[in-house]
Amino acid sequence: MTMTERELDDLFASARAEHVAVSDALLARIVADADAVVAARAVTMRTAPGFWATLRTCVGGWPGLGGMVAATLAGVWIGFAPPNAVAPLAASVWGETSTISLFSSDDVLGIEG
C-alpha cells in the first residue's frame, strides 16, 4: 500500500489552507523586541568612546594627558630659550659645535670663484 502523489498533494493543500491567526500578545512581544534593539543600540552609541577618549585612556587618563602636555610645552620652551646650565651640558654631551661656511661671507652667490 503506497500513498499516492494525489493524496500527498491534497495533504499539502490542506496545510496551505489552514489559517494561522497572529495573537496580539505575539505582536506586542515582537514590537517590544524592536524597541529593545533600538534602545540597546542607542546605549552602545552613547557609551562608545571616541578617539580623544580612547587616547586619554591609553595615556593614563587626565593626569597622564596633563603630564604629556606639560612635558611637551617644557621641551618647546627649552628649545627656544635654553637656561644657562643647558648650553655647557649640551656641549659636554654632544661636543663643541662649529660652523663651516662653504662660501666667503662676501661672496654668497659664488660669483668670485
Add this chain to the structure above:
Amino acid sequence: MTHATDHDAASPDAALLVAYANGDPQAAADLAARLTPRVLGQAFRMLRDRAEAEDVTQEALLRLWKIAPDWRQGEAQVTTWLYRVTANLCTDRLRRRKRTTPLDGVAEPADGAAPVAAQMQDRSRLDALAAALAQLPDRQAQAVALRHLEGLGNPEIAQIMDISTEAVESLTARGKRALTAILAGRKAELGYDDD
C-alpha cells in the same frame, strides 16, 4: 489605521526597515503587522506547534531588527530573507525533534462525532506530514516546505535557498518521494482507506 506617521500600505518592506533603523518608532509596528502573519504561517506549517512557531517568528523578526542598520536596499527582499531565516530556524527545530520524537509519537485520530472526528483526522494527517517532514534531510525539508506548504515558485525558492532552480526541482522531487514512502506506512492509521 489613521495614525499621522503611519506608512502607506504599499511601502516596500525594505523602506520600512530603513525607517526603523533611522529611529522611526511607527515603522517597527507597521513592519511587524505586515510580516508576522507570513512568518508565523510558514513556521506553523513546518512545525505544527503553535508555541514553537511563535518562538521561531519572534526570533526571526528579532534577527531582522538587529540587521536593520546594515540592510542595503535593492540587494535582497525582506520577505526572501525572512523565508530563509524562518526555514533555517524551523529545520533546526525539526532536527532536534527528529532526535527526540519517534514518528509513532504523533497523536492518532481520536474517536468522536463525525465533524469532530473529521477535523481530528485532518489535524492528525497534517501532524503526520510535519513529522514526516522532520525525517527528511534539512535541505529537502526546506525545499518541499517552501514549494508545497508555502506555494512558492522554483525561481523564488532558488533565491531563498541560494541554489539553482534545477537543484530545487531535484530536492522537491526527492523530498516528495521520501514523504510518500514515510507516510505510506501510516495510511490506514490516518484513515486513507476510508476515503
